[in-house]
Amino acid sequence: MNLIRHVPVRMCIGCGNRRTKGELIRFGRDASRSVSFDARRHTGRSFYLCPDPTCLNIVRKKMRRGGFLDGVDFEVLKSRMDREMENREEVE
Numbered sequence: 001m002n003l004i005r006h007v008p009v010r011m012c013i014g015c016g017n018r019r020t021k022g023e024l025i026r027f028g029r030d031a032s033r034s035v036s037f038d039a040r041r042h043t044g045r046s047f048y049l050c051p052d053p054t055c056l057n058i059v060r061k062k063m064r065r066g067g068f069l070d071g072v073d074f075e076v077l078k079s080r081m082d083r084e085m086e087n088r089e090e091v092e
């Protein structure tokens, strides 16, 4: 079996590690700059995070500096990640 094949890789905005899309939680931002989680409906940029509270903490620090994450509600990110991690545990 050839294990070297192309898989879509995305970068976590927290730790900056590159992982396959399936390993990361996808967040989307719509035109009103709020975070939306419906990947099919959002029209703005999307970003990715590891399902890891450590990365969430890094993001919280980055958010204080504004920039790309300006206007994002940290609690929304956190609740989304909590839910995502619960789902993953059920699957495994």
Ligand SMILES: [Zn+2]
Pocket: 012, 013, 014, 015, 016, 017, 049, 050, 052, 055
């Ligand atoms: Zn990460």
